[in-house]
Amino acid sequence: MNYRVIKEDDLFLLTDPTGNIRENDEQVLGLFTKDTRFLSRFEVAVENLDIILLSSHAAENYIGTIRLTNKEKIENGEVKVWRESIAIDRKRFIADRVLYETVSFRNHNAYPVELEVAVRVDADFKDMFEIRGFFREQKGTIHPVETKKDQIRLSYTGSDDVDRATVIRFAPEPQKISGKEAYYSISLTPFGTAEFELSIFPEINGQAGEAKDRSAALHRLEESYRQWDEECTHVETDNETFNQLVHRSKKDIRVLLTDVGYGRFPVAGLPIYAVPFGRDSLIAALQLLAIHPEIAKGTLKTMAAYQGTKSDPWRDEQPGKIMHEMRYGELSNSGKVPFTPYYGTIDATPLFLVLAAEYYHWTGDEGFIRELLPNIERALDWIDAYGDQDKDGYVEYFQESSKGLANQGWKDSADSIVHKDGSLAKAPIALAEVQGYVYDAKIRLASVYEHLGRPDQARALRESAEKLKAQFARDFWMKDEEFIAIALDHEKKQVESVTSNPGHCLWSGLLTEEQAKKVAERLLAPDLFSGWGIRTMSTTSAGYNPMSYHDGSIWPHDNSLCVLGLKRYGFHDHANRVMEGLIEASKHFEYDRLPELFCGYPKEEGEPVPYPVACSPQAWAAGTPLVFVRVMLGLTPDVPAGTVRLAPSLPKGISRMVVRNLRVGNGSLDLLIHRYNDTHTTFKVLHNSTGLQVITG
Template sequence: MNYRVIKEDDLFLVTDPLGSIKEGNEEGFGLFTKDTRFLSRFEVTVENLDMILLSSHAAENYISTIRLTNKEKYIGEEIGVWRESIEMERKRFIAEGVLYETVTFRNRNAYPVELEVAIRVDADFKDMFEVRGYRQGQGGTLHPVVTDRNSIRFSYSGSDRLERATVVRFDPAPKTISGKEAFYSLTVSPFGTEILELSVVPEINGHAPQPKDRGEAIHCLQQSYQQWDNECTQIETDNDTFNSLVNRSLKDIRVLLTDVGFGRFPVAGLPIYSVPFGRDSLIAALQLFSFNPEIARGTLKTMAAYQGTRVDPWRDEQPGKIMHEIRYGELANSGVIPFTPYYGTIDATPLFLVLAAEYYHWTGDEEFIRQLLPNIEQALDWIDSFGDRDSDGYVEYLQEADKGFANQGWKDSVDSVVHKNGSLAQPPIALAEVQGYVYDAKIRLAVLFERLGRPDKATELRESAARLKSNFARDFWMEEEGYVAIALDHEKKQVESVTSNPGHCLWSGLLTEEQARKVADRLLEPDMFSGWGIRTMSTESTGYNPVSYHNGSVWPHDNSICVLGLARYGFHDHANRVIEGLITASRHFEYDRLPELFCGYPKEEGYPIPYPVACSPQAWAAGTPLVFIRVMLGMEPDVPSGIVRLSPSLPRGIHRMTVRNMRVGGGTLDLLVQQTDDGQTTLKVVSNSTGLQVVAG
């Protein structure tokens, strides 16, 4: 999907590279908020000239610039307008719920040029699920278009009893407005300029933002981005590719931040998943600790606010369970789909606990953790009750919602959990990585409960975790492969595919030292490591396909978790090889951005091949390079104990790294890491206002 996207808060625009949304588009383009398409057509054309694209970019995420120029125009046998002498620039940005666009025409000729300009707009108010191809359509009513001298208003009464409208305003007023079209007759003076300005305002139940002065709006937007930069850790290395990758990641995270009333958190990705998303938001917040730990707080509060409270099979909800995804459109509001929110995820609940424990260790914010304690205990209760359906000590999933997901781990494709013989595993399914998340959560939270004066709870968690680790080593280990099975199926049989999932078990500390060595080595073998990154599935497994969504592709976030795991067990050379592969891969993608995923073809074939419909930007892909910084530093804070542990290791191609304004506890760290010619890595603490002891080595 070739598109341009800009976003701010809950409003985002997706267009083709020319900046247009054409009539009858089937690509999912539009202006969206609250899971509704408020603009389904948006074209600016010069009726008496043929225009061609010069450039199109949205590198800043919140502002997009498209430049076009003309082909020559003949009047009879004479050239009336020389080619490339008229420029049309479309510049748009989003601020405080309003889309602003400025269309500028520049005449490079020494004579005036007449331009007939048409602006065509429409709004179909389709639900995001319908835009994505969901078969059950709207049940509401589209009303007749209302126009005046400088605006077009579209409106819709939804089956969910919400009134939605879109108002498009033009300045100056068009020559004529006819239905959904506005027409201008412009005379552009020699070497002169003509400017048209538009604003698009979505309205729900009469509530609509008010457009501001454009200069003021863009200034406030730019200031907010500068404030984000100031909040975050600053990194500089002697590797320009890596510097560019980190800067891109921070910009992408910023545009994906949203606040639904509980603090900022990252939505999953654009253009499809600009909503609270349990697993993705939690993992992205975990990736962000070394750059902005405050995002974890907003993420935890948001997830806690929507924590399950009852047994509701329609939504796969149970008490204590953390949601998968929430939607705000007509289909959700009217009960056609169960996303209000939907809870069909097996990993969000233990990941919520891991994030809470990590937040405590990174910030020492005991007051907040005490406020969150009821949610933590409810999540722990869910793991040991509803999560463990047959009381065998493993957390399994089984779809109950008719319109939910069959597979409920991060690899949620229908074919992602497949036996060696090619048959699909049948639920209830216990995924390997989920057991790791549970183990890690219990071990980390045992420390927390002990410090909160609850030693009995700490002992209970440690004993439960120890049993899980012992049983896992017995039940998930494939002796023939020397590797961990992706899952146990409904008969407790191993699902024998070789996948990246056990790399998550490294991150969790669930594996024995011997198992960890074998898993680490296998992850870097040619069947798993493409040269660009670790594949989701081995080339030797039955289900492998380099273009499969989950069975052979490379997911940067998946690699980031594997890298954390490799570093946890001390396999720094392994971790650095993965980091090096992904840094190199980033050069081949637009804006030096790691996409959600890319195809699993080997590096020897030339360059990484994009996956056709990957989200970009995407939160946990953007978070991946930020994880690399933590791994390079070997950083493990324990603020409640007054310690920050650092054990740096730099990959090839990076010999010097400067770290400034890294927030830990109540202060910041400035660090300098260097690699000498003989391969030795040195660490210098330049500044330490945390009050914590830095322990190196």
């Protein structure tokens, strides 16, 4: 990870490890909000000293600290400033849509030192799509820089007629401001200190954050993180690696939370996907149920607010469809890309239904589920009317938008759906895991409708789901491989690559018992299981590449859904092995954080190999260890039925786990799990204010 990132709400800063954003840097660095880069250059330089990096971290996510010092300065053979005698600290945080930074200096010499410090800034106001390589001819207008004694203002009017600006304020006033540069002459007395402060305001159509007392703003920010931790389920085990991993995950989820008016939900990840993202946000909310169930409600309300209302091929929109991705930048606003929002995803709609049913069974919030029923019914209608346009019983995708995605499942790269001979599958494509999501949604919602006194709808959903299950068992089963095909192509032929996707079908309960056994064994076979995790594609498949984004890499979230599926079918040892691999892998990544993905090389070849442009932090990667907590507990709440079911099983390396403030229904549970040996794990209920019966199995 060669960048440092801090974020709060929808404003985030990415710099290099020294804290700078340099001109022409090839990385996606900058200060971003609303899909626009409001700082493309941000350098603090000591002009008369060579500076070196001591340390750089942003482990807390909301505050970044960079420590720098100097190289030796020699003039005419005489040492003017001893090496490592000047300490330079840069500390920054974001609050109230303002970036605050303090740059401080300490002289460790017994003589005075004069420093000439320059702060250089610029803003190209590029759209995130442009930074990612989208070429456009028509651009807006960069206006001349405006300066005051303590301020630089950079501004731009986009082709979407939106005025954007970046205001940089300095305190105290610099000795000089010239264009996009500010200069300080700092006199450090023997063993003396000095500092200056920056406040940076992104501005859209005249609206910007409001500068407040720094100490108070930082205190409120720290308090919000403390409160978040207090709200979450607390997990403590006798395995410090896992404890750190859960702690890291909760922090990463917190920094990715955003509210666009309907409640908090997780954006997909930094730096590229800090936006509402149907599939990713929904899966992350599902992963979070055992830790913070209210996030599911904010996610569902956000997705419902943007549910499709019409047929619009440009945006791949259809009535009832749940969005793929929402963008706010110039290219989206001016219609150059179809992301306002874009609906080209085949799985977000059934996942929306799965989350809605899960949330209801977890909380018993009947009022909310009734409020959501119109959205649920429109999503069900979309599945049957638009998702299955050829009426073959399967939900398929086909790109209509010229600027949309060709592949519209979670493996959405162009080369991800590969035939046995290496050729790419052609759309319409019916993905295996999507049929699982549809099946699961209908089975779960059937139970919801029964609780709501609507037995006819419940019966129709169950009949439809069982028909799908029988049909799927016949059409997707590869006899030669004894495994589920990743998809059916445009000719209804099996796409015969061996992949991780059928693990999601375990989670959905779509497979027969015999198929489930075969799939579970194959997922843990050496061609799919690297020792660190389950690969996205088997080493025996034609498309396999351990460095590929979707054809041989390891995605923690993908593994988390496989683990849920293995647990569902009773393959406890298989689930434990996958968890053990990923827990061990986490120790090899910065901040003990599971990244979006990593390369699929086998464990016996050495440490996990990072994927070069993986998002970090990333929501559903952060959610993965939180799924492990649920799997270790074997937790299945059914608040409407008045029960919480537990089937605990701890992986090797964990013998004891205490879970507190596990919120279910209107109360909470405290649990003690103890693993005596490979076959015997017990639990004890330490506290139960839910009013629900805790049962085994």
